[in-house]
Every structure is written in structure tokens, then in C-alpha cells.
Amino acid sequence: MTEPVLRTDGLTKRFGGLVAVDDVNIAFESGRVHAIIGPNGAGKTTLFNIISGLQAPDAGRVFFAGQDITGLKPHQISRRGIKRTMQIKSVFPNLSVADNLWITAKAGQGFLHPFRSAASFADIQEKVDGLLEQIGLTGVAGQIAGTLAYGDMALLEIGMALVSSPKLLLLDEPICGMSPVETENTVEKIRALAKQVDIVIIEHDMEVVFGLADDITVMAQGGVLASGTPKEIGADERVREAYLGRPEDDAFDEDEAHA
Amino acid sequence: MTRTAVDRGMFAAFAVLMLAVPWIVPELLGAFWVSVIAEILIWSLLAASVNLLFGYVGLLSFGQALYFGFGMYGVGIGIAHLGLSFWPAFGLGIVASMAMALVAGIFAVRLTWHYFAIITVVFSLIFYFLFLTIKPVTGGDDGINFTLPPTFRFGSTEIGLADSTFQYFFILFFVAACFWLMHRVIRSPLGKALMAIRDNDVRASLIGLNIYLLRLVAFVMAGFLAGVSGALFALFGRYSSASYMFYHVSGEAVVWAIVGGTGTLFGPFVGTGIFILVREVISTQWHHHLLIVGVIAILIVMFAPRGFVGLWHNLMDRLFSPRGSP
Amino acid sequence: MEILLLLAMNGLIWGLIIALIALGLSVIFGLLDIINIAHGDFFMVGTMVAWATVEASGNFWLAFLAAPLIGFVLGALIQRIVIQPIRNAAALSIVATFGLSMIMQETARLTFGAIPKRLLPPIQQTLTVFGLEYEVYRLFAAALAIAALAGFFLYLHRTKIGTWMRAVRHDRDTAIAMGIPAEKVYVLTFAIGFALAAFGGAVAAPITTVDFRGGVDILPVCFMAVIIGGLGNLPGTAAAAVLLAFMEGVIQSFADPTVARIASLVLMSAVLLIRPQGLFKGFAR
Numbered sequence: 001m002t003e004p005v006l007r008t009d010g011l012t013k014r015f016g017g018l019v020a021v022d023d024v025n026i027a028f029e030s031g032r033v034h035a036i037i038g039p040n041g042a043g044k045t046t047l048f049n050i051i052s053g054l055q056a057p058d059a060g061r062v063f064f065a066g067q068d069i070t071g072l073k074p075h076q077i078s079r080r081g082i083k084r085t086m087q088i089k090s091v092f093p094n095l096s097v098a099d100n101l102w103i104t105a106k107a108g109q110g111f112l113h114p115f116r117s118a119a120s121f122a123d124i125q126e127k128v129d130g131l132l133e134q135i136g137l138t139g140v141a142g143q144i145a146g147t148l149a150y151g152d153m154a155l156l157e158i159g160m161a162l163v164s165s166p167k168l169l170l171l172d173e174p175i176c177g178m179s180p181v182e183t184e185n186t187v188e189k190i191r192a193l194a195k196q197v198d199i200v201i202i203e204h205d206m207e208v209v210f211g212l213a214d215d216i217t218v219m220a221q222g223g224v225l226a227s228g229t230p231k232e233i234g235a236d237e238r239v240r241e242a243y244l245g246r247p248e249d250d251a252f253d254e255d256e257a258h259a
Numbered sequence: 260m261t262r263t264a265v266d267r268g269m270f271a272a273f274a275v276l277m278l279a280v281p282w283i284v285p286e287l288l289g290a291f292w293v294s295v296i297a298e299i300l301i302w303s304l305l306a307a308s309v310n311l312l313f314g315y316v317g318l319l320s321f322g323q324a325l326y327f328g329f330g331m332y333g334v335g336i337g338i339a340h341l342g343l344s345f346w347p348a349f350g351l352g353i354v355a356s357m358a359m360a361l362v363a364g365i366f367a368v369r370l371t372w373h374y375f376a377i378i379t380v381v382f383s384l385i386f387y388f389l390f391l392t393i394k395p396v397t398g399g400d401d402g403i404n405f406t407l408p409p410t411f412r413f414g415s416t417e418i419g420l421a422d423s424t425f426q427y428f429f430i431l432f433f434v435a436a437c438f439w440l441m442h443r444v445i446r447s448p449l450g451k452a453l454m455a456i457r458d459n460d461v462r463a464s465l466i467g468l469n470i471y472l473l474r475l476v477a478f479v480m481a482g483f484l485a486g487v488s489g490a491l492f493a494l495f496g497r498y499s500s501a502s503y504m505f506y507h508v509s510g511e512a513v514v515w516a517i518v519g520g521t522g523t524l525f526g527p528f529v530g531t532g533i534f535i536l537v538r539e540v541i542s543t544q545w546h547h548h549l550l551i552v553g554v555i556a557i558l559i560v561m562f563a564p565r566g567f568v569g570l571w572h573n574l575m576d577r578l579f580s581p582r583g584s585p
Numbered sequence: 586m587e588i589l590l591l592l593a594m595n596g597l598i599w600g601l602i603i604a605l606i607a608l609g610l611s612v613i614f615g616l617l618d619i620i621n622i623a624h625g626d627f628f629m630v631g632t633m634v635a636w637a638t639v640e641a642s643g644n645f646w647l648a649f650l651a652a653p654l655i656g657f658v659l660g661a662l663i664q665r666i667v668i669q670p671i672r673n674a675a676a677l678s679i680v681a682t683f684g685l686s687m688i689m690q691e692t693a694r695l696t697f698g699a700i701p702k703r704l705l706p707p708i709q710q711t712l713t714v715f716g717l718e719y720e721v722y723r724l725f726a727a728a729l730a731i732a733a734l735a736g737f738f739l740y741l742h743r744t745k746i747g748t749w750m751r752a753v754r755h756d757r758d759t760a761i762a763m764g765i766p767a768e769k770v771y772v773l774t775f776a777i778g779f780a781l782a783a784f785g786g787a788v789a790a791p792i793t794t795v796d797f798r799g800g801v802d803i804l805p806v807c808f809m810a811v812i813i814g815g816l817g818n819l820p821g822t823a824a825a826a827v828l829l830a831f832m833e834g835v836i837q838s839f840a841d842p843t844v845a846r847i848a849s850l851v852l853m854s855a856v857l858l859i860r861p862q863g864l865f866k867g868f869a870r
Contacts, residue, residue: 053464054461054465073464073469074461074465075465075467075468075470078465078467079467083465086462086465090459090461090462092458092459092462092463093458093459094458095451095455099451102451103448103451103452103454103466104466106448106451107455107467107468108467112449112452113447113448113449114443114444114447114449114450114476115440115443115444115447116443117443117446118446118447118448118450119446121448160466164466164467313676319676319679321679366854366858369858370857370858370861373618374857376620376676376679377812377857378857378858381854384805384850385847385851385854388843388847388850389847391843392843392844510622510683513679514680514683514684517677547694547695549690550687550688550691550692550695552684552687553683553684553685553687554684554688556683556687557667557685560678560680560681560684561667561671564671564674564677
């Protein structure tokens, strides 16, 4: 078996008395879309925080394509090709949409020229223009990002994650707060993306998860409850109890019918 | 008539005015006011150093007077005690202020903004008291006076700041050069990176920016600006005094920067100009001009936090984009 | 040797007064997130009110009442009119307090003049301590300061409003969710902060000079106490204030006071960089 693109080994994180991430072992293969689901407070975002370097684990290690990235600073991890979006939309509110993409594209390149005009970097400009097309935000390129509609901001975030040529994309609830149309739009984009980039997605919307993911990992109370294909997860009793066992959650049954 | 045309036109008019000062001002107002304008130019660099850190990086430094002081004393001590000639002394001032900014920044830039603001004051106070005590070197609060060596020497001809027109253009040149450098930086990749850090430092680190290093670079650049300001001040006044390192000076620079408009290129100049003019115009009649400074500071913070240049931008936005925000 | 003991006692007593003022600064910083540059001037206002009251009425006890009262009212007014509207721009509030500081200093200078004034203490006797004359008033001042400190901590822990203050400081959102009127608490906090500093000013007035620049010297010491004691750690701040003043008092006997000041500042830098939660961990709540 080839080295998984993302692997953690006994990852643990405590906040005072609370164990947010409890001895988590995951191994995600390249080329498959992975989803992490679980009730609120299950530790999913904390896991992302540790992987992206925003928080240091109390125990355990994180491996990216075989390299140990535990304890590296966020910008170092980012430069290795792991990009992520945040649960609460997080862009650069006072910069224009185009500038948001521009600086994201440039940031990974290392040296930041202090005197040369940014507009003179044709290669970056091309990339930005191309990406604006791809995510459909060409019309608002000059608008200040903080004034964007929510859906557009979420798209911008995904755009920012893309423009820097990521190897691994961590998406934290990307469709949270979107309208049905926006959701469909975004899911399409993610599906297209998945052909070029490895993606791990945290999501609550079961339709989206079961439609997108090749593998699902279920977390609860900091630990991994179960992992497997959507079918396996759907059939798993423990998962049903902990998470899916609610009458209003018809999404799973629908998928069963389609499968 | 596009907005860019208006901006360019205004800048051209401004430039022409500034260049014509040594000839039109003495006619209209008296030679004294040429010195006032020179002072505004010098101090606007200190406000600019505050503005660079606060407006573009999101760091509020209340201790820029420290680097001003190093620039000032680099020149003062260089000429008075080390017998340096003009340019080495000027250079010493600038290098000393940047070095101090680097040392202080290595520690300060690690802190979150509250503690950052406090430690910038603490550092400046430490050196203020230090410079007060080493009176033989610094002259303490009284300061040291010195005569200026000539700026240029061609054979037997000397040109120096003793000539007030030359002095004015000397100051104008260096201040303009610094503002031009700032203008370049703001539009550069480095500038955009700093603004990204200002807007959202977590996101900035996630896209691959080394926040600590970039903040440190900005801090040294701000130290450079403050240092040039101090060096020019010493050259202009032939004088260096520890009293200009007290936190009040730093605080006033912050007020000037904010009243002028943070995050704008000309804000520092406008803010400094307003306050120095207020001081000069009022203090002859009334000794309590600081009262007005305080009132303006509070009014701006409450009602026009983007400062005068910010107000100007709002006006321009309204005139040139009547649709309003989309 | 006697001089040393005397200076040490002076330092201790001065420290108790500074503790009062620093506590005011600490609650403002801790609850309102404001770095209050004008806090030293709140102290100065206290000295001025004391002087004016004594000039007008000859009664010192009135001064001890008037100073905190006026401080309280002024503090409440300032919070409502200036601070409240700009609460969202925390960095700008520093500029506002700096502007306030200038306004207060110049107003004091306008009203009372630029020449420092001496205020004679209500108790003029001296005691013989260690063979030297020691002003009884200083001991009395210490007693007043201790009483005020005790009163403040009692208020914080035994009254409903005091508990509200502690709740909002601890976790603002939960406090609001529990129905605590946060806005009123903020006004109260600022008012109390001013009142504490003003009372400290009234108590200190006979020991120091009444001068429109009196706040400038006090400010750094107060900040040092707050930082070294630990932000949010009120007993720690009080302890740090006493310790710092005591140390400076002792060092003064054999070295330049400026050196003492520099030493305290260096200590403060070290705390900020290495242990920003302050040195007195044991007291932290």
C-alpha cells in the first residue's frame, strides 16, 4: 500500500480537563475524497487545527505524504502544500477580492519584493484572473472582500485555497450557510477539484457528504468512532446511534435506495 | 474627469506648491513659516512611522519616539562627540535607529497588540531614563547643541544647511524620498502581505506568510522612518535632547497619524500639518494648545475614525461612484 | 541605616496608595480592554479636588469624600460620552484616553495654574521613629489606603454588583447570557477606576505635590504593577504595587532614583515577554 497522503498517529489534544482529540489515528489515501463527520464538539475542527499547525498536539504525530509535519508552524505547513478553509469564513476583509487571491498566490513563493509594483507580476495576475473565472467571481474582482455576500465569500475562500496549487485541501464546512443553489454550485466545483487535488472535508450536510465522499470517518467526543465507505458507515450500528439515528435524517435512506 | 485624474492633478498642484515654498511663503506670510513647513515635513515622518505599523500592519506602537531619539542622537553625538562630518553623522543616525528597531522588534513583535503597545512604551521609557542619566553624553533633558559641518564641499566652496533655502530643499528631498519609498512598499508584494496580516493574521499564516518575520521587517522599516525624522530634526535644529524621547512625543505622533488618516499615504502629513499649524497659530495667543489637540483627537476618534484623508476618500467615493456600494 | 528604614517605610506606604490607583487601572484594563493613558491624570484630579476642597472649606474629611465622588461622576460621564461609542475600535480608545489626558492636564493648568502647590496634611504631628521624626499623617494615609483596599475587595466579593463585575471580567458573553447588564457594568467599572485613583490622589496629596503634571509620574508605576502583578489578578496587582514602591524606596537610598525606575521597567519588559500572566500566580482566580 502506498503511503497515505495524510496520516496521524495517536494524536491527542487536551484543553484543561477536556480531551478534544483523543488518540486519533487516520490514514487517508491519495485520490479519494475523504469526509469527516460527527456531532458538534466531536473534535473535527481541532483535528484540522492541529494538522494545519494552528495548534500543537499534546501527543502523537502528523504525517503528510510520509513527512513528519508535527509541530511545524502554520506557514511552514502551508508551504508544503496543505491549504485549508475555516469554519467561520475567513478572508482578508479590507483587501479586494482580486488582492485576496493575489496575495494567497504570492505568499507561497517565498521572497516578497518590497519595492516592485505588484501589478507587474504577470504570472500571478494570470493565475488570479484564471481562478476568478473558475470560481465565478470575475464580476466582483475589485470589490472589497469584507462587503461580499456570504455565498461569494465562501467561494472566495475556496478560491484562495486553490490559487496556491495545493496538494492537500482541508475544507471545514464549506457549504455552511449557503442557499441550495449555491450549495449545488459549490459541490460541483469540489467534485471537479477532487480530480486534481486530494480533499478532506468536514461537513454536516449528509446529502453532500454521501454524494461526494469516497471514504467517511466518523468522530465523536474526540475519538474516531468508525471509518469506511459511505455504505459501510450507513450500515454501522454505532454510527447510527451516535449520529445518524434520528428520524428526520432521511438522507441516508435515500442514498441506499439509489445505490 | 476621472478620479485618477483628480488624484494626479491634486498631487501635481501639491508638489508645485511645496517646491515653490521658499519663494512664495516669505512674501505672503514671512520667512518664519518656511521653518514651520520644514518642521511639519520632518515630524510627518514620525507620524508616517506610526502609520506604517498601525495602518498597514495593524500594530499600534506607542514608542516610536525611541527610534526618533536614536536618529536624533546619532547625528548629535556623531557631530558633537565623535567629530563626524555631515553625511557620516546622518548615516549614523539612520543606522542606529534601524538597529535599535531590530533589537526592540525581535522581542516586541512576538506579543499580541495590547502587550505590544505597552512594551513599545516601556522600551522607549527605559531608554528615555537611560539617556537622561548619562548627561555627559546626551545632555539629558537640556540636550546638546552643536554646529553643523557643511553638507557638500567642492574645493573651496561649501554648501550647508546654514542656507535656509538649501536646508528646506534638503529636508523636502529626504521626506519626499521616504514617502515615495512607502508608496512603493504599499503597492509591492511585501505591502500586500503586511496588509493581509493586518486583516487576518491567522489566515495569513495559513496561506504561507511568516508573520513574525514580516512584522519584524515592518517594525524595522518604521524605525527607519522615525530615525530619518530624528536625524533631520537634529540637523535642522542643531540640537538633540532626551526630552524628545518621552512617551508624550510618541503619543502625539499617534494622534497625528490617526487624525490625518491611518492606512493612507498622505494621512501622516495632513495630520502633522494640522496639529503643528494649530500649535503655531494658537500658542502665540494661548498657551494651552494641547487642550485643542486633546479635543480634536477625541472628536476624530469618535466621529471620523478614518481621519481627514479618510473623509476625503469617502467624499471622492461618493462623487465618483454615485451608485454606492453594489 | 535609619534613613534606609525610613525610606523603606515611605516606600511601603506609597506602595499602598499606588495599589489603590493600580487597581483602578487594572479593572479598566481587565473589563473594558482599554489601555487608559489618562489614569495618572485621574490621580492628579484627585489631588486637585483635595486641594480645592481644603482651600474652600478647610475641612480635609470633605476632601476625602469629594475626590472619589467627583471621580466617580466624571468617570461615569467619560465612559458614556467618549468610551462607549468607540467600544468596537479598541486601538482607537488608546488615542481617546491620550486625548483625555491632554485635556485633563491642560484644564488643570488653566484652572489651578502651572505652579505646584503644597497641601498641608490634616494631621501635622510627628512621631519619633528610629530616632528620626516621622510624619504621623503617613501612617494615617497607609491606614486609609488599607481601609479602601479592604473595602474594594469586600465590595467585589460580597455585593451583587461586585460579583457582576467579576463575572463580566471572567466571561463577558456568558455574563450577558445570564442577564447581567454589561453596559451598566462598564460604566460602573470606569467610574470606580476613576474614583479609586482620585481617592488615592486625595490621600497622597499632602505627601506629594499638587501639580498638573502629577499624573505623568504615576502612570508608568501603575502599569508596572498591573503587568507584573498580572492582568486580571487584582490581589497580585496590589501586591506588585507595594513591592515595586518598596523596592524603589530602598534603592533610592543608595542609587539614583532613575536607576530604580529603569530597573523596574526592565523587570516589566521581562514579565511581558516571558510570563505575561504576571508573577503572582498563586493569587490568580
